[in-house]
Amino acid sequence: MAMAVLDAGLLENFRRECEHELKFQIEGDLERDEKTQSVLLTALYAYYHYLRADYREAEALREGVSFYDNWECPSVCGIFLGQDEEEKPVIDLLVPLARRRDQTPTELRGEIEQRQRLCQDFLRSLRGTPSDPGPVERRLRDLGFSRLPGGVSARIVFLLHVRPSAKQRSTILDWLDRRDEARAGAFPVFSRLVLFADDIDYEVSNTASAFQFVPNGELLLDRVGNVCSYDNGRCKAAFVNIMAASLRKVWQEKAYRGLLSQNLRYYVHLPRVDDAMLSTMAHAATDFWYLNNGLTIVCKSYRIVGRKLLLEGFSIVNGGQTTHNIGTVQELPMDFALPCKVIAMSDGGGTALPPDDQLDFIAEVCTATNSQKPIKAADAVANRKEIRKLRRALKESRGCSIYLMTKKGETLDRRAYPLAWQSATLTQYGQAFLSFLYQAPCAARSKTSQLFEDPALYGQLFDGPEPPAPFVRDLLRLQLAIRAYKKVWKAMKIRPDADVALWQRRHLVANGEFLLLACAGVFCKLFADPGLERELQALQPQETPKRLCLCDACYPFLAGKAAEGALEEGSPLFRFLTFCLERFIHVGYCNYCADTNQTGNYSNFAKSDIRYIEYIQREIASAVKAGLRQEERNLLGEVFRAPSQEEQWVRTAMLKAHPLRWSTSQAEFDRALAEQLLAKLKMLPSAVRRGAPLPGKQALRKAIALRPTSVRELEGRATLSFAQLRAYGDILMQAIKAAEARRAGIFLHEETDEEVDE
Numbered sequence: 001m002a003m004a005v006l007d008a009g010l011l012e013n014f015r016r017e018c019e020h021e022l023k024f025q026i027e028g029d030l031e032r033d034e035k036t037q038s039v040l041l042t043a044l045y046a047y048y049h050y051l052r053a054d055y056r057e058a059e060a061l062r063e064g065v066s067f068y069d070n071w072e073c074p075s076v077c078g079i080f081l082g083q084d085e086e087e088k089p090v091i092d093l094l095v096p097l098a099r100r101r102d103q104t105p106t107e108l109r110g111e112i113e114q115r116q117r118l119c120q121d122f123l124r125s126l127r128g129t130p131s132d133p134g135p136v137e138r139r140l141r142d143l144g145f146s147r148l149p150g151g152v153s154a155r156i157v158f159l160l161h162v163r164p165s166a167k168q169r170s171t172i173l174d175w176l177d178r179r180d181e182a183r184a185g186a187f188p189v190f191s192r193l194v195l196f197a198d199d200i201d202y203e204v205s206n207t208a209s210a211f212q213f214v215p216n217g218e219l220l221l222d223r224v225g226n227v228c229s230y231d232n233g234r235c236k237a238a239f240v241n242i243m244a245a246s247l248r249k250v251w252q253e254k255a256y257r258g259l260l261s262q263n264l265r266y267y268v269h270l271p272r273v274d275d276a277m278l279s280t281m282a283h284a285a286t287d288f289w290y291l292n293n294g295l296t297i298v299c300k301s302y303r304i305v306g307r308k309l310l311l312e313g314f315s316i317v318n319g320g321q322t323t324h325n326i327g328t329v330q331e332l333p334m335d336f337a338l339p340c341k342v343i344a345m346s347d348g349g350g351t352a353l354p355p356d357d358q359l360d361f362i363a364e365v366c367t368a369t370n371s372q373k374p375i376k377a378a379d380a381v382a383n384r385k386e387i388r389k390l391r392r393a394l395k396e397s398r399g400c401s402i403y404l405m406t407k408k409g410e411t412l413d414r415r416a417y418p419l420a421w422q423s424a425t426l427t428q429y430g431q432a433f434l435s436f437l438y439q440a441p442c443a444a445r446s447k448t449s450q451l452f453e454d455p456a457l458y459g460q461l462f463d464g465p466e467p468p469a470p471f472v473r474d475l476l477r478l479q480l481a482i483r484a485y486k487k488v489w490k491a492m493k494i495r496p497d498a499d500v501a502l503w504q505r506r507h508l509v510a511n512g513e514f515l516l517l518a519c520a521g522v523f524c525k526l527f528a529d530p531g532l533e534r535e536l537q538a539l540q541p542q543e544t545p546k547r548l549c550l551c552d553a554c555y556p557f558l559a560g561k562a563a564e565g566a567l568e569e570g571s572p573l574f575r576f577l578t579f580c581l582e583r584f585i586h587v588g589y590c591n592y593c594a595d596t597n598q599t600g601n602y603s604n605f606a607k608s609d610i611r612y613i614e615y616i617q618r619e620i621a622s623a624v625k626a627g628l629r630q631e632e633r634n635l636l637g638e639v640f641r642a643p644s645q646e647e648q649w650v651r652t653a654m655l656k657a658h659p660l661r662w663s664t665s666q667a668e669f670d671r672a673l674a675e676q677l678l679a680k681l682k683m684l685p686s687a688v689r690r691g692a693p694l695p696g697k698q699a700l701r702k703a704i705a706l707r708p709t710s711v712r713e714l715e716g717r718a719t720l721s722f723a724q725l726r727a728y729g730d731i732l733m734q735a736i737k738a739a740e741a742r743r744a745g746i747f748l749h750e751e752t753d754e755e756v757d758e
Helices: 008-020 034-049 055-064 105-126 135-142 166-182 197-210 244-254 271-283 285-291 320-328 355-369 385-395 426-436 441-446 455-462 469-491 500-511 513-528 532-538 541-548 560-564 572-596 609-626 630-639 645-657 666-682 697-705 722-743 753-757
Strands: 078-083 089-096 153-159 191-195 214-220 228-231 236-243 295-305 308-318 337-344 403-405 423-425
Touching: 008 034, 008 244, 034 055, 034 078, 034 089, 034 153, 034 197, 055 078, 089 105, 105 153, 105 166, 166 191, 191 197, 214 236, 214 244, 236 244, 236 295, 244 320, 244 337, 271 285, 271 320, 285 337, 295 355, 308 320, 308 355, 385 403, 385 455, 385 469, 403 426, 423 426, 426 441, 426 455, 426 469, 426 513, 441 513, 441 609, 469 500, 469 513, 469 560, 469 572, 500 513, 500 572, 513 532, 513 572, 513 609, 513 630, 532 541, 532 609, 541 609, 560 572, 560 630, 572 609, 572 630, 572 666, 609 666, 666 697, 666 722, 697 722
Parallel strands: 089 153, 153 191, 295 337, 403 423
Antiparallel strands: 078 089, 214 308, 228 236, 236 337, 295 308
């Protein structure tokens, strides 16, 4: 698939800036002349990255990009002194590539490699001794770099016009890295930096904060006279409708000259918001006015002449997301109007506010107009019919009324709902269900937005018959008890050198609220279904997870004092949580540490449902198969109760109405496997590891994702070098085959793009 390119408007605007302000002529047709494309892109990047858009450095800019004509390596268009990741000096050879819209990632990476070889050959010929500086050092001194530290290294910086997708970017960069590994030592030491259009765009926009206001600009109104004016004696203002095409033109010409400088933040990529906005522009442009909050512009003054809105000294303080999307979209299928509030920092007579008052006023307007936080996923579903139905059912339950808060900022009447368990947020409700019933405690902790954004997960949790309110009550009571249990552990004064086991348990409790909830869910299921213990006896270990993550325990399950949520030390509920912590969570954590050769990462352990399944749930299943001790059974009997016949019918009906639609993802399984595999490789004897460097987690994940059946299938396909495959290929295949057997019983769903980004 072809890639989008850097907006030509940005480069053309910079060309005009070069001509008028920097006295630097760049001639030629941008679309057809590759030399013009190369010089413009190089100058743009160098001006903003190295010279921080300081017009006083115009001479350094002109001389830095003059190599295109007179240097011996035509691939290089500029040379500047930069810094590497460790802030050490490095000579940057700037190598721009042509602006081709139809170029594929495969073609582009081939061109990069070809240019890289030319630069490498040239670098080899330029190396000189400290006593006899090479041409690079001498040339830099000619350009004014008189103080060159010794041992300056070289870096080849590729400047690309294209904006690839995440997959296209990976196709280019991963392939280049593999080629480097395959030919390690064949070329002089250098580093490579590949900058795409969005990287260059960031460099430019990051420097733009130096400009406070756009000097002047022009926007087009939807029609003559359609203006709502306001003047409170302090400042005059107007509410108008501006046309998107005129805003797009202003963006292309003024984006990096203060257009968003007075805003609290620059553009932040929010896929859910951006995709919806772009979809409206493409398919329902006339609806944009209704669906968008519009812009707020502050300026020193404005005039309206016919359909023209003429602005002096202006900046957009609210609506940066809208402005960016309109300005950078590849094309506008049709022009459309959007609302705009214009506020002048002057009174009706044209007298400007004092400078300090202007800044104070801008701060007020900017803070107020940007104080509306983005709508969270939980808030976005608040008015859906299934949520309203659930809320009503819990609220109207006789003798067990629960107030489900579905909107941020909602007020709770504590007189009507005085008990702690009588209220819960929609997120808290979903997290508890996901942990307790569906045995995904780590997703409940780490992926709260997916509760409402993943259709399969949302349907599993909220779309179906409502669970009995007494069950929700017990679930909330249990969750409150676990939080109280966490406070008890937090208050303990424990030193790591005095009692390592206690120290570990304390941190596991701090990170394991939902792990404890999930463990309680397993034992509740055992009480709900007398035949489940016999089933576990017959099931293979890899078959257990899918059996335990069903909606099969929807009844009021707490017994005795536990039903009141009582958590005094020594109470049944307290002893039960300690039993789960010591017998399963802590033991599972220790096994995990032994397998991965690492300790102390408690939070990471509690963020993967694969780890919960393999180290905690499996430990519980093993204990049940081996047979629980009588005192343990007695403890469970003090905490849980079996359902009545009527409750069994309800439980069966809920199980049928809530089929399993979602569970742990394939990528999560691969991540956990890559982590374990890397730990095993690190424990190999140094004599084995000396033959090839250890692969990274990312490389192992990509190899595992191929689902190979032999080492040969990985050759030329995975991110591992041939040396690594020879050294570690057999170990990798053994781990993959063993993991595939375990994976067979884990219900995996396809991962979305949003999860991949996370």
